[in-house]
């Protein structure tokens with residue numbers, strides 16, 4: 001089954017009205033092949049601003065978080081219906097920075113995933129191991145545990161993109177090798193097949209994140225289970241377009 005190449009840009013807590021408008025305007029004039037889907041994720045404050053300026057139908061917007069309630073007394077939080085209301089179609093959930101700094105637990109991330117899907121917001125579900133977990137040979141145990149929190153609660157994975165992001169590769173300049181990343185992606189797909197069925201697992205996009213840039217993106221092109229990238233730092237730079245156009 002052909003899986004559409006997916007490139008996400010996670011701006012994290014970076015940008016201003018001016019710089020985000022500049023990025024959006026650059027994407028508006030980029031010729032993106034039909035085989036590529038691009039999703040940019042500005043800070044929540046700028047989601048609406050980005051949506052106001054976006055004219056390229058091949059680019060969508062994601063929020064970086066969602067709280068699993070529609071509305072109410074949840075100071076500082078945003079809901080999936082609100083995300084949609086201001087023009088975004090996706091949300092990034094389970095990013096390692098939220099798992100480690102904000103201490104979000106697997107179950108909470110699964111609840112958020114259910115909430116987003118219920119309100120028709122697609123989920124970029126991030127999983128990945130810490131360096132010490134990798135060194136202890138626990139990569140798959142950690143990644144499967146993070147995934148299973150969601151497979152236990154969600155049976156329809158058609159609106160989920162899994163982002164495998166080894167934490168030691170995020171923001172370090174040390175991307176995983178294509179061989180190492182492909183091996184984990186292949187194991188993730190096999191694991192998903194056991195949990196949600198082979199047909200669904202074959203259709204789930206599994207993207208890689210961790211120090212992808214304009215120069216190294218092409219090195220993953222021969223990896224059959226790497227269906228795109230989640231890009232942090234380089235999504236704020238002109239080289240983001242080289243990543244978007246890397247699989248041609």
Ligand code: PEP
Pocket residue numbers: 010165169170171172173209210211212230231232233234
């Ligand atoms: C990320 O934050 O999801 C990420 C992959 O960051 P970077 O590309 O900067 O490593």
